[in-house]
Each structure stands twice: as structure tokens, then as C-alpha cells.
Amino acid sequence: MNIPAPVLSLSHVSRRLSGNTIVEDLSLDVPRGVVLGLLGVNGAGKSTTLRMMVGMLTPSTGTVFVEGRDLASHPQLARRGIGYLPEEPPLHGELTVEEYLRFCARLHGIGRDKVHQAVEQAIARCELGEMRHRLTSLLSKGFRQRVGLAQAIIHEPSLIVLDEPASGLDPIQALRLRELMRSMAKDCAVVLSTHVLSDVLACCDRVAILHRGRLRKTAPLSEIAALESEFVRIASESPSMESAA
Amino acid sequence: MSGFLLIARNDVKRQFVQPFAWVVLALTCALLAWQFLVALDAYLRIVPKLANVPNSQGATDLIAIPLLRSLSGLLMLIVPLATMRSLAGERRNHSLPLLLAAGIGNLRIVLGKFLGAYALVALVVVIALAMPLALHFGTDMDLGRLAAAALGLLLYAGALTAIGIACSAWTSHPALAAAAALVIGSFLAMLDMGARFQGIDNALINWLSLSTHLEPFLFGLVASVDIVYFLLLTTLALLFAGRRLDGLRAHG
Numbered sequence: 001m002n003i004p005a006p007v008l009s010l011s012h013v014s015r016r017l018s019g020n021t022i023v024e025d026l027s028l029d030v031p032r033g034v035v036l037g038l039l040g041v042n043g044a045g046k047s048t049t050l051r052m053m054v055g056m057l058t059p060s061t062g063t064v065f066v067e068g069r070d071l072a073s074h075p076q077l078a079r080r081g082i083g084y085l086p087e088e089p090p091l092h093g094e095l096t097v098e099e100y101l102r103f104c105a106r107l108h109g110i111g112r113d114k115v116h117q118a119v120e121q122a123i124a125r126c127e128l129g130e131m132r133h134r135l136t137s138l139l140s141k142g143f144r145q146r147v148g149l150a151q152a153i154i155h156e157p158s159l160i161v162l163d164e165p166a167s168g169l170d171p172i173q174a175l176r177l178r179e180l181m182r183s184m185a186k187d188c189a190v191v192l193s194t195h196v197l198s199d200v201l202a203c204c205d206r207v208a209i210l211h212r213g214r215l216r217k218t219a220p221l222s223e224i225a226a227l228e229s230e231f232v233r234i235a236s237e238s239p240s241m242e243s244a245a
Numbered sequence: 246m247s248g249f250l251l252i253a254r255n256d257v258k259r260q261f262v263q264p265f266a267w268v269v270l271a272l273t274c275a276l277l278a279w280q281f282l283v284a285l286d287a288y289l290r291i292v293p294k295l296a297n298v299p300n301s302q303g304a305t306d307l308i309a310i311p312l313l314r315s316l317s318g319l320l321m322l323i324v325p326l327a328t329m330r331s332l333a334g335e336r337r338n339h340s341l342p343l344l345l346a347a348g349i350g351n352l353r354i355v356l357g358k359f360l361g362a363y364a365l366v367a368l369v370v371v372i373a374l375a376m377p378l379a380l381h382f383g384t385d386m387d388l389g390r391l392a393a394a395a396l397g398l399l400l401y402a403g404a405l406t407a408i409g410i411a412c413s414a415w416t417s418h419p420a421l422a423a424a425a426a427l428v429i430g431s432f433l434a435m436l437d438m439g440a441r442f443q444g445i446d447n448a449l450i451n452w453l454s455l456s457t458h459l460e461p462f463l464f465g466l467v468a469s470v471d472i473v474y475f476l477l478l479t480t481l482a483l484l485f486a487g488r489r490l491d492g493l494r495a496h497g
Contacts, residue, residue: 017496055345055494056346056494057494057495058494075348075350076349076350078348079346079347079348080348084342084346086339088339090338090340090341090342090343091338091340092255092340094258094259094262095255103255107343108347109348151343
């Protein structure tokens, strides 16, 4: 069987800060067409892992590959293929949705002649048509999140990394977001971090459970029959039990 | 368009959709126009007497250069305000990840931020220069000297802007960035005066001062050593800002 090359590959990635290990020896592959849910309690190291995946933070050891390119050796080229939505959408409040997305499109290397089409596509996919002339600072939390998502997908990246994308959204908005993530995953790899089990169950193909900076389990969602009990079991393990494991 | 030009253009746009840039421009223009008109009025009153004095000073010496010297003092206040939010504001608004995660190098981000802030500062310099230049329609202005002063002020403003950007990269609090830029700029500007006060006239400490290198331009002297000083200071400050962004990637 032909196994597709992973879009994202983490090889023995660790991150230490002031003597503390935030992420330890993390290895992970995410192929195209897969939505990976990075599950963990607060402080498990999810956001740090995501920031290393997108090149915002340099790993202390280990290597991150995006489409086979080492993020440390070819940072600018590799980052072009990544769309990133941090926990707080990185908006410019002084600009309208359309102006902001135009800037993002150009920032991600889209040519002047293709910007209009890319902006229209992102606006349509994220259902922002009615808000396109509004200042981003005046949008509700849900629409801010959608604009953040639109900037992450505007250049059609091969890897989309989303940090707690559904936080603060109402149930309807969260449902729409999940549908959007599923549709995006057809052409790329999606990694999303969350501590909400229902997000993982609703839209992920694989799940990776992170606890105290270590990858404790990674498997297709179908193979984790009782995800909730597995997550609770790992999350409640004491450090001594972890070292024994 | 290159990444840094894109960032610069976006920053200019963001500045001018807010009242801040307009208020700075309006206040600066009002203050300089007032000084300009007062100096012009005084000049017009003494002009008949000056006509009888051989080698007397003209409008360039009595109106234009004092105005531009005042501008250099004003820039010390304006530049920290124009640069304080460049990077500190991005960090505070959580929008820096947009730039850091895009395929643009740290130095290009810094250069874009520098050009974005410098556009406003340079506009202030250009508006100030337009006032004495307007006198050229009625009297003979020393255009060569004005051109030298303009070059000096633009280089001086560039160095102050780069210092402001470096301070803005250093902290996530815009007010702290502005205060730090004001302190560093004032310190560099007053080094020469302080040294002279202590009787030190021609030492390294005098050479390090911003004013030591601005004054020759205001007298119409364009020396390569002064140009190199301002370019070196600008480059060092921008490199510091770039290193700070490297540090943010390395240490979070």
C-alpha cells in the first residue's frame, strides 16, 4: 500500500524553558486529509507544541518538517505552507475584514492579481460576506474567530494549525466551525488543539493526548473506543505513575 | 511587493485610519507654524536695519534654521509616540503571531515596521520644511543649506525612529516603549551638552551625541562621518530589534 508522505512531521521535539521541560521528545506525523486533535488539560504543552509546529518557537531539540522541509533550515519557505490561528485571533482592529484579509493574502505571498479571488474565496468559505466592510475590532467573538480562520486558510496552505478554535463560540458557531474544518481537511492536514472532547469527537480523525509535555497516546479516533475515560485516566495520572509508564 | 514594504504600507494605512497620526500632524504643524510666523514677523521688522549691515544674516539663518532646530527637539517627543505601538502594540493585541508565522524573516518584519513609522515622521519633517521653502517665492533662501538641513533631519529622524522600534520590540507595553525611546533619545541628544558642561570638548562622548552630528547639517555642512554615524545608529537599533524577535522565537 502507498503511504502518503506526512505534511507535518515532528521528530523527537523537546522544548525547555528556564530549566522546566514544557514538551518532551514528541514525535508525530500528520498526513494530508487528516484532522488531528491535540488533546490535553490546561498546561499540558499544547500551545507550545503548536507554536513549534508553525515556527513561532524554536524547539530546544528535535526537528519539525513541513512537507519535507526542515522548519529550522528553510523557515520562510516552510512557513508559506502553514496557516495558523492562535488562541486569540491576530486581527488588526483598525482595518475592515476585507482590508485585513487583503493584507493577509499578500503577506502569505499571494500575487496581486490573485488577491481578490483569494479574499472572496476565504470570505465565502468562512461566511463573512455580511461583515466584509466592518472593522474587525467591532466584530463579535464568533466572527473574530471566523476572520482569524479566514486569514489562516486564505493562501490554501497544506497545513492548518488551530489553537482552541472553538473557545468562546456559541453551540451553533462551534458546529459551523467544525463543518468548516472538516471541509478544509480534504486538501490539507489540520491540527487543532483543544481540551474539549466533543470537538475532537465531532471533527477529528486522529487524536494525540498530551500530558505534562509528553505524548501519552496517539491513535485513530475509531481505535479509542472510550476516549473520555482514556483522557481522564491519563490526565489524572500522577508524575510518579507517568515515569513508571 | 516585498514583505517589508507590505508591512510598511499596512502600518501607514493603520496609522492614518486612527486619529492619533492626524492629531500628531495637526499639533506639530500648529506649533511650528506659530513659531514660523512669530520669526517671520520679527524678521520683517528688522529687515530694513539688516539691509545696512554688511554680511548680515538672512531669512535662512533667522527663520528657517531656528525652526528646523525646534523641529529636532519636537521629533524627540513625536518619534516615541509614533513608534511605541509598532511591535509592542502587536504583542499587546496578540497580532504579532500573524507576522511571525508568515514566511517573512525577523529583520524584514523590523524593517517594515521601521518604514511604516518613518513615513509619518518623515511627513512631519517635509511639512516643516515646506514653511521656510514657501519664503523662497518672496526672498532668496539658501536652498543648498536647506537641503543639507533636510538631509540631516531625515537621518536624525531615522535614527530616532530605529531607536523607537528597538524599544518597541523590547517590551509589550507601548507606554514603556515610548518612555524608553524618549529617555535613550534625550540621553543621546544631551550627551554633548553634558560633556561640554564638564569641560570635555572633543572626546568620544561628544562624538556619540546626536546633536554633535546634526548641527553641521544645520550649518549646511554635509560630512560623510555624520551620515555614517546616523546610518550606523539606525542599523544597530534595527539589528537589536531583529535580535529581540529572534529571542521571542527562541525563548517564547
